[in-house]
Amino acid sequence: MGFRITTWNVNGIRNPFSYEPWRGTRTFESMFDILESDIVVLQETKIQRKDLRDDMVLVPGWDCYFSLPKFKKGYSGVVIYTRNATCAPIRAEEGITGVLCPPNSSVAFRDMPEEQQIGGYPTLSQLTSPSFASDLNDLEDPGEAALSKERIDAATLDSEGRCVVLEFPAFVLIGTYCPAYRDESRDSFRMDFLNALDARIRNLVSQGKRVFVTGDINIARAPIDSAHALEGIRKNTTTEQEFVTSPPRRLFNALLADGVVVGNRENDKEQPVLHDICRSFHPNRAGMYTCWDTRLNTRPGNYGSRIDYVLCSLEMREWFSDSNIQEGLMGSDHCPVYAIFKDRVLHNGNVVHIHDIMNPPGIFEGGDRQKEYSSQYILPTSGRLLPEFDVDKRRSIKDMFARKPPSMPPRLPSTPRAVENLTAPISIEQAPPAPGQIDSDGLLNTPDDFSASKSMSRKRPPPPPTVAAKRSKSAAVPNAASTAGQKTLKGFFKPKAIGGSASSHSSARTSSYGAFDSDAGTSSSRICATNDSSTAEGAQNTEFPLDNSAANTWNPLIPSSPNKLDQDTVIDxxxxxxxxxxxxxxxxxxxxxxxxxxxxxxxxxxxxxxxxxxxxxxxxxxxxxxxxxxxxxxxxxxxxxxxxxxxxxxxxx
Structure with missing residues (x-):
């Protein structure tokens, strides 16, 4: 299989994984293997940088270059994936105008040293917006449609994440997602972007560089590429000339060698510079559509349009062995489009293997790899170098929960003054129990077992005492016990005395709940038996006075007299x-x-x-x-x- 480039508008970078054959594995690596591509250009990723995940960026064996919208959320977006085993770019940029900056830099791409530039940036004179007449049929010469010009805001054009540019020794790859027609409010932006793209392509060609343009252009170049146009021509609601003379379509056809341009061409667009690869392999094929309306479910009936392209410079037209659409692959409202290179191509007068010119010099020779791919070939704009995906700077989540080694207790000073300071009263939590209150198992035995369990659960295990600490504890216990007004820990769990009978009843209840053994079932039954017996005794010894008002009070246990209406009504x-x-x-x-x-x-x-x-x-x-x-x-x-x-x-x- 030859070197292949595939373009696909996925309508959301994770959208294909809801369909077969992608649903089984749900990984980008397997998706690219099924596509059998070496370079994959995806449009309409509809994702923000904060939502990028490892499976999108750190694809095994692949590198990636993103262009994401700066302001709009879940909108637009372009990414180019390159297979490390077959190709590696030598330069990479984001945007079509060159006004954006590389990561961790404040210098725009177009202002960088010439050896670091891809080049071909639109000039100030080219960054102007022509205002086209609404009806070109009223003009004597449609080529004079540009009536006025105003400056294009380059930063605005590149703020929507619509273009990624990679340079290989063989050619400059432009992956783009051109604006679609929505309403009149976006007409100006759409034409500005198309003019900037046209200028960049022509400037690169004039510099002697070969260009490969691919992506969703959002323009059907001829009636054969649009089912809606063919229907309009058949119904006489439009003509072929009206269709091809719309400003975006006229500008696009002026780029193509076999594009139909009505009237005279503009001065700066006299010569075509691109070749439609897919149409050249299927010149008369009708219904070769790449996009369908999912709301109307027009894909089964193949009522769509061809707006996704693989285009190349005119001198590259003999480099390809095949190109086609893949309308059978589901996952989006678009289908993939690919172009396959021949193994050997004519490059600068010499026949070379395609792998030799798709990598930095010295990596391949005669189609055989001479050097292994390493991190030194990763470019600054690669997604792998984003801080959040830098493996060397990451911290594993396991490290956050790992048990840290216990810190060694500090050594106690041996000076006499320090020993005297250790005899100061110790807090309640640090006071050790009396010698007679510790059993053979090391548990605390107090008259109140429940209180003892509470104190043991809150008490921290002390570090092993030293000789000085043992001496200080023996001196500290009587001082702590004789401190005026200071409570012991057990004092917090003793019930307060309220009155004679109430105090005794409270003490009995406390002892009944506190005296439990290790067998939970035995203690529970003992408590229940105590409560039931006390309740029965209270019920026998209590006398309630009889009141006449109590007899008239409604009792839910005594059924009321039935209503006559309820007796007559029968509900089925x-x-x-x-x-x-x-x-x-x-x-x-x-x-x-x-x-x-x-x-x-x-x-x-x-x-x-x-x-x-x-x-x-x-x-x-x-x-x-x-x-x-x-x-x-x-x-x-x-x-x-x-x-x-x-x-x-x-x-x-």
């Missing part, structure tokens, strides 16, 4: 159950007229009085014509408002 539980079931049961789903299949429910999002209303339509996809058809295998004209459907006419299934 089966009928009640059916009524409740009807109340909470969903209405049956209607079936379409042509296929008798359950309809699907959608919600209107078009602005107007029906916005937000739900409706039912046929579940089948639209056909190749993009229309609803009656009596065919495609979507039929069935349409039912959800508010009008009562489920009464539901046919039996």
């Amino acid at each position: 539980p089966i009928v009640s159950k059916e009524d409740w079931s009807k109340l909470f049961t969903k209405k049956p789903v209607p079936r379409c007229d042509s296929h008798e299949e359950p309809c699907i429910s959608l919600t209107t999002k078009k602005p107007g009085m029906n916005r937000g209303r739900a409706f039912w339509i046929c579940p089948r996809p639209l056909g190749p014509n993009g229309e609803k058809e009656k009596g065919t295998q495609w979507r039929c004209p069935t349409f039912i408002w959800a508010s009008d459907w009562n489920g009464s006419s539901q046919p039996e299934s």
Whole structure:
């Protein structure tokens, strides 16, 4: 298999893992192996830097270069993955204009020394925005569509994460995600980006560098590349000339060797510089679409458009052995597009192996590796060098929970003054128990076992005492005991004396709960027996005075007299159950007229009085014509408002 480059708009970097064949392994390494690619360019990653994970960045055997949006969240984004075994770039940049800065630097790419630049940056005169006429048919010469110009904000163009540029000895690779048409508010930004991209490509070619452009251009270059355009031409709602003369499409076709440009070309765009690789292998193939509308489910009927491209400089057109789309691979509203290089190509007048010119000099010779890939070939813009993914600076989570070695107790001073200071009163927690209160197991025996267990649980094990410490403890115990007003630890657990009978009852309860043995079941039964006997005795010895008001008080244990209305009313539980079931049961789903299949429910999002209303339509996809058809295998004209459907006419299934 030759050297392959694949482009894919994934509509979210993790989106493909919800589909086969990616769902089984759910790793980028296996995804790239299935794609059989050496360079993978992904667009619309829709991820922020803080959400990047190890499996996205630290892919075994791969390097990566990200361009992420600076402000918008979950939007746009481009990443290029390169296989270390077959290729390694010599320079890498983010953005199309060169105004962004490398990591840990305040110098823009375009202001760096010339030997560190990729070059071809748009000049100040090229960073201008032409304002196009709304209707080019009213002009005598559509080539004079640029009526006025105003300065383009380069920093704004590169703030949305739409371009990554890598340079290899063979060519400069531009992976891009061009803005799509949404509304008039984005028309200016879209044209500004396309003009900057056009200028960068032409400048690189004029410097003698070969260029490989790939990604989601978001432009269908000809009617054959758009099912919607073919439908409009068939219905006479538009013409082919109107289609190709739209400003973005005209600018894109001016770059291509076989692009259709109506009228005279602009002065700086007279010569085409790019070759459409995929279309050159399938010049007359209809329906070669790469993007479909998932909301309308137009992919099964192949009603889509070709807006993803693999393009190259004109002198590279003989370097490729195959190029195609992979419409069978699911995972996004786009499909992958690839181009495969020949093993040997004509480079600067010499026939060389493609691996020799896809790596720094000396890595490959004649297609055989001479040096192993190492970290010295990683460029500063690589995702592997982001601080949060630097393996050398990481701390394992196991280290946070590992038990630290105990610190050695400090040595006690041996001076007489220090020994005297040690005889000062010790705090309650540090005071050792009396010698007669320690049993053979080392446990504390006190009159109150419960209190002893509490004190033992709170007491920290002291370090092994030294000779000086033993002497100080023997002198400290009587001082601590004779301290006026100082309580012992057991004093906190003794009940306070309230009154005669209350005090004795409290003491009895405390002793009953405190006197438990090691057998939990025995202690529990003993406590329950004590409580039950005391309750029975209290019930026998207590006398309650009889009050007339108590007799009139409602007692829940005495059934009240039945109501006459309750005797006459008979409630059938089966009928009640059916009524409740009807109340909470969903209405049956209607079936379409042509296929008798359950309809699907959608919600209107078009602005107007029906916005937000739900409706039912046929579940089948639209056909190749993009229309609803009656009596065919495609979507039929069935349409039912959800508010009008009562489920009464539901046919039996």
